[in-house]
Amino acid sequence: MSRQADASGSFDIDADYKPLRDRVRDELRQRIIDDVYPAGTRLVETEIAAQLGVSRLPVREAIRALESEGFVKTIPRRGAVVVELSAQDIEELFDVRETLEVLASRQAATRATKAELRRVRGILARGRKALDTGDRVALGKANEAFHDEILKLSHNSLLQTVLEPLQGRLHWLLRQTGDPYDLFEEHSAWFEAIASGSADLAAEHARRHARLNREIVRTLLAERQQQAPPA
Amino acid sequence: MSRQADASGSFDIDADYKPLRDRVRDELRQRIIDDVYPAGTRLVETEIAAQLGVSRLPVREAIRALESEGFVKTIPRRGAVVVELSAQDIEELFDVRETLEVLASRQAATRATKAELRRVRGILARGRKALDTGDRVALGKANEAFHDEILKLSHNSLLQTVLEPLQGRLHWLLRQTGDPYDLFEEHSAWFEAIASGSADLAAEHARRHARLNREIVRTLLAERQQQAPPA
DNA sequence: TCTTAGGATCCTGTATACCGTATCCCTGAT
DNA sequence: ATCAGGGATACGGTATACAGGATCCTAAGA
Numbered sequence: 001m002s003r004q005a006d007a008s009g010s011f012d013i014d015a016d017y018k019p020l021r022d023r024v025r026d027e028l029r030q031r032i033i034d035d036v037y038p039a040g041t042r043l044v045e046t047e048i049a050a051q052l053g054v055s056r057l058p059v060r061e062a063i064r065a066l067e068s069e070g071f072v073k074t075i076p077r078r079g080a081v082v083v084e085l086s087a088q089d090i091e092e093l094f095d096v097r098e099t100l101e102v103l104a105s106r107q108a109a110t111r112a113t114k115a116e117l118r119r120v121r122g123i124l125a126r127g128r129k130a131l132d133t134g135d136r137v138a139l140g141k142a143n144e145a146f147h148d149e150i151l152k153l154s155h156n157s158l159l160q161t162v163l164e165p166l167q168g169r170l171h172w173l174l175r176q177t178g179d180p181y182d183l184f185e186e187h188s189a190w191f192e193a194i195a196s197g198s199a200d201l202a203a204e205h206a207r208r209h210a211r212l213n214r215e216i217v218r219t220l221l222a223e224r225q226q227q228a229p230p231a
Numbered sequence: 232m233s234r235q236a237d238a239s240g241s242f243d244i245d246a247d248y249k250p251l252r253d254r255v256r257d258e259l260r261q262r263i264i265d266d267v268y269p270a271g272t273r274l275v276e277t278e279i280a281a282q283l284g285v286s287r288l289p290v291r292e293a294i295r296a297l298e299s300e301g302f303v304k305t306i307p308r309r310g311a312v313v314v315e316l317s318a319q320d321i322e323e324l325f326d327v328r329e330t331l332e333v334l335a336s337r338q339a340a341t342r343a344t345k346a347e348l349r350r351v352r353g354i355l356a357r358g359r360k361a362l363d364t365g366d367r368v369a370l371g372k373a374n375e376a377f378h379d380e381i382l383k384l385s386h387n388s389l390l391q392t393v394l395e396p397l398q399g400r401l402h403w404l405l406r407q408t409g410d411p412y413d414l415f416e417e418h419s420a421w422f423e424a425i426a427s428g429s430a431d432l433a434a435e436h437a438r439r440h441a442r443l444n445r446e447i448v449r450t451l452l453a454e455r456q457q458q459a460p461p462a
Numbered sequence: 463t464c465t466t467a468g469g470a471t472c473c474t475g476t477a478t479a480c481c482g483t484a485t486c487c488c489t490g491a492t
Numbered sequence: 493a494t495c496a497g498g499g500a501t502a503c504g505g506t507a508t509a510c511a512g513g514a515t516c517c518t519a520a521g522a
Contacts, residue, residue: 019475045503047502055477057476076248076484078484078485078486078503095334095389096334100331156326157323158326158397159327162397275474276474277472277473286506288506307474309474
């Protein structure tokens with residue numbers, strides 16, 4: 001028992017196997033998003049290796065992965081540093097995100113199955129509950145999960161692989177700046193547009209949501225910059 | 232002596248330095264695109280390392296990079312295999328490409344400088360010459376260069392990093408299927424739209440071009456499938 | 463002859479150790 | 493206070509080793 005859903009041939013005995021490098025990468029990514037490693041932090045291979053109790057190799061590979069995800073930048077022979085997102089980087093992030101989420105939303109509207117829509121409704125319900133109890137962190141997570149789900153609904157795996165790393169950076173950013181309460185209400189409306197099955201309507205909502213999001217980040221960043229003028 | 236350009240402090244004595252892993256990656260990518268390693272080929276680390284006269288490490292890192300670019304898929308504990316692009320993969324590729332190139336084109340229209348436009352005109356001229364002399368390979372390269380240039384014109388570095396790996400796969404595909412002659416004429420018209428400075432016009436041309444491209448690949452792939460029915 | 467069990471083999475994933483060298487940082491002299 | 497010199501540090505790469513999963517080959521059995 002305990003194992004379920006294993007219809008045909010290839011089994012997932014140890015489907016939960018994950019190379020060490022991937023686990024290290026996940027751990028480091030989380031630390032960056034959680035601001036344990038703020039922008040500018042140097043990621044020293046030997047330090048991390050020692051701390052995680054692994055050899056340098058998986059750490060190196062993890063760092064390379066984070067580099068291709070845009071979380072760190074490695075300077076030749078100097079190593080990896082957690083990037084600081086410039087104003088322009090953020091604009092670009094939203095540019096690309098907007099276009100891709102519009103596409104995702106459009107495809108989701110025509111391709112999502114009933115079962116999938118139900119699942120997303122569940123996530124929204126979770127968010128609603130977090131909103132009512134004022135659990136800011138849980139609401140943030142629900143919001144992030146929502147975005148990931150929209151992507152899945154698109155049934156476009158390339159879209160997912162391209163957008164996922166960006167989502168990571170976006171979540172990172174929003175966690176520093178955004179207000180999860182505003183976002184949540186938007187998500188509900190957006191979702192209904194997708195569930196309606198109209199690609200155009202879904203696209204319109206996606207675009208609106210992305211722009212709202214961008215505005216929120218912009219204002220919060222502008223405020224912050226006034227408080228802390230350039231060094 | 233013999234050294235030049237060393238005015239101030241840190242100069243680019245060895246600005247052309249490139250980590251070994253990157254050179255290995257470039258080499259392997261080229262081999263895939265050139266069909267030296269056709270779809271299904273296993274990339275065995277030790278073999279490649281021996282052949283290139285490097286250790287396994289840079290090879291591993293190169294393979295990881297190619298994985299994140301979508302050229303190979305690695306199965307845990309089994310290693311990397313050159314991917315076969317399924318019909319769906321190709322559709323997804325064009326989906327994403329279309330949206331992103333529309334964005335690139337739109338931004339290029341408003342941001343490109345005169346000097347940049349001149350440079351692109353030069354590339355088109357090169358293509359025209361290749362067309363006249365019937366140099367298919369040169370024309371293909373000019374076409375590929377053109378797409379890369381449009382990206383640069385957008386002045387959106389994220390867009391470039393996201394789209395570049397896809398371009399690689401696209402070029403790979405087009406080299407197998409496409410007809411460079413048809414594409415060239417399209418490029419000229421598209422470029423004029425960008426040079427006109429109208430974002431909407433540029434976007435429209437980008438979309439048209441992407442769709443034409445998609446159709447070309449679709450038909451050629453359909454033909455091929457008829458000739459070689461499923462194994 | 464076909465199937466199957468078992469073992470040999472290949473190759474990845476990870477660990478260790480080590481070297482050259484670029485960069486950084488500290489110290490000391492001017 | 494500035495600048496040069498000399499470690500110390502840590503990356504980039506090599507070489508080697510080894511456990512264990514995946515594959516393949518072979519030989520025994522039905």
